[in-house]
Every structure is written in structure tokens, then in C-alpha cells.
Amino acid sequence: MPDKPRLTRGQIAQRAAMELPNGAYVNLGWGIPNLIADYLPKNVEVYFHSENGILGMGRRARPGEEDYDLVDAMKVPVTLIPGASFFHQADAHLMTRGGHLDVAVLGGFQVSEKGDLANWKIPGAKGSGGIGGAMDIAAGAKKLIVCMEHTTKEGAPKIVRQCTYPLTGLACVDTIITDLGVIDVKPEGLMLREIAPGWSIEELQKLTGAPLTSLGRAPEIKFV
């Protein structure tokens, strides 16, 4: 079973990009979410928010074009789209916390069946760890999508009954997109919406630490 093909990180990002409605204000976190901007469908225009006070962030700066006063949350030089704006960090997080962003996409270490998220510190890891904007974003986004691999490198489920890693937020995740499926967090539990090609629900369940339900057979993930 571990030999079966899974979605690549790029494909997870591509599938997540399909969740963004036209015209949405969107914040993308570190890791896989940061790849999403490269996969936007042609007919969809979204406005990217950055926690350091940018709305209307464009593509990454090309060599020679970099301006280090214009960087994203990962310190990467970026560009602006026409109609972009700057504001200070408090207003940037007023947008994250206050329910002004339509969608936020974060990376994750663990997500519980209740939608609790752990994404800022690995227990026992060296160093201070860092929260950054994750807790504000988790608490306030209208819709929170988490993109991550379905299992750890050692094969342990990252979708669990209860998170054992330090928490970022409680009951904040709406949708989980992994290399094996698209799963919605519902009050009644985890609902498998789509599954990676070639995988069965039973196989997926074995790699998931909490019960999955689905309406009949979950369709395979397809890319438009």
C-alpha cells in the first residue's frame, strides 16, 4: 500500500487552488500553501493578503527585480498587482482575526476530527518554536483549509482523534487536503469528499487516525 502513488506537494496545492472562489481575499501560509498561487485556474482572480501588511500581493520578484522592502511573510521578495495596498501589521491581523478574509490556507502537523489544528511546534524539537500569525489566522478565517501530507514520514496518521502536538487553534479547520484525499470537517465528523486516484476508502481509513465517512463512493480527485 505505501508504494501506491500519492499526490505530489504541487498537486495538493493545485487541488487546494480549486477551492478558492473568484474574487476571494486569501491568505496563504508556509509550506504547501505557498505553492497555491502558481496553480490558480485561469478564470479565477483572487487577492492575496500578507500578514506584514499587503493586500494584492502578486507573483514572486524575478532576479534583478527584488526590493527587500517588499517581501511576503516568508521574507521572499514579491511584486504587487494593480490596486494593491499597504497597511500596518495590526490592520493586517484585524483582517485575519476579524473574519475579513474569505479563505486562509495553512500547513499542518496534525488535525483532529473536531478540526483542532497543530502547526507551529513539534514536541521535543530544538529551539523556541514560533507562532507567527498562525493562531490569529486560525481563529478568524471564514474558511480554513489545511494542506499537508496524509501521514508523517514514519507513516503515522496526521489526521487524529486528538492532537498530541502543541495546538494552534480549536475547531478551526473546515477542510483538509492531503496527498490522499479531500476531507471536510463536519459537526458529525470527518467527511471524505474526494480520494486520490487508485486508493480505496478502506485503505485511506487505515492511514487515518479518526473515522472517515463518505456519501457513497468518494469520487477521485480530478484536476481541471
Place this chain on the structure above:
Amino acid sequence: MRHKIHASLDSAVADIPDGARIMFGGFGGAGFPNNLIQALALKGTKDITAISNNCGTHDGELGLMFKNGQIRHVIASFPGPHSTYFQEQLATKKVTLELVPQGILCERMRAAAAGLCAFYTTVGVGTEVAGGKEERVIGGKRCILEMPIHADYALIKAETADELGNLTYRLAARNFNPIMAMAATATIVEVDEIVPAGSIKPEQVVTPAIFVHRIVQAKGVRYAG
């Protein structure tokens, strides 16, 4: 006119005593008061409580002050994987850390600036940052009580100041600077350029002069940056 312009970086930081609580602006390499940090490093002020988003990048930004052993306590949201000196000193307990969600760091400073005594938020409920904080349910949501963060000094970076202390910022180098300017007893700004009063259009002022106490033109003066 109030005279806020200092001729040198050294004079702008001359009275900062050991044990001061100091806010430092900047995020992601942009908008750090690197010249004021150099001046404070040279002065050798010790036992500082530093309030900043992160803790430097190797020798850069606040890294220099950690390298010099000048900082004792940190309030930050994302110390950063490249905050080498800070991480070493945290591991050996030479510095202590209060980790705060980034937006809550902003709001706690803004609460101090606004004369608010505290506020409730859903951010951090059920996580490590809720430890020891009062919790109550408001509007059906679990919330924790967060206290203001005030500082004796804010060291910030802006692009342009007029003689009165009205400030504008360049691109995303704005970040924490305008918030910190409002939350400290004495705000010291380093700028690329000082212009006559009236040169900045009133509707384009980002930080009004009332929040700015000392101005120093730093670009190309003495230190790099």
C-alpha cells in the same frame, strides 16, 4: 516648534538606561531600525526587555544585541530559525521568552497605546499561550484575557519624517513600526530623509507627529543599512 531632530544616532539613544523595555520595529528583513540598533549596541545598554516580532537573523537586526548579551527578556511572536544567538541563550536560560500570537502582539501594543486596560480574544484559547490567563465565555465563544504591552522606548524605521515627526513608510517596511510608535513613552525613529514641515501631504501621513519624540536621519550617515 518642538525640537525632535537629533544630530546623531548616539545622541538619540544616549539616555536609554539598563533594564529598559524597548520595542523594535521590522518584519522579514524590512523596516528594522538597524542603525539605532547599532548605536544601542555600541552604547552597551544591558538587561533589556525586547519587544519585537523576531529575534534577529544571525548577526543582523536584533542578532547583534543578543550576541553582545544585552537582552534579558523577549516578547516576540516568531523568534525565527536564524536567530542563532537568541536560540543559544534561550537554551542556556540566559534569556527568557514570552511567545505571543502575532496579531495579539499588535493588539496588546495597541491597547497600551489606546489606554485600554485589557481585552478578550478567541486567539490562543486551548493552546499554550492561554496558560495562566483568565478565560470566560462571551457571545458563546471561549475567550482569554490579554493585557496591554507598553514600552519605555520604541526604536523604529520610517522612510521620511518631516521636522515635526510626521512619518511615511516605504512599501511593506511599515509593518510593526506605526503600532510601536504609538505604544512607547519615547519613540525614536531613524529615517532616510527629513523634510520641512508641510512637505508631506496631511492625508498621506501614516504616523502623526504626536507619536514621535526623536528623529534621526540615518541613511548613509554612519552605519550600513
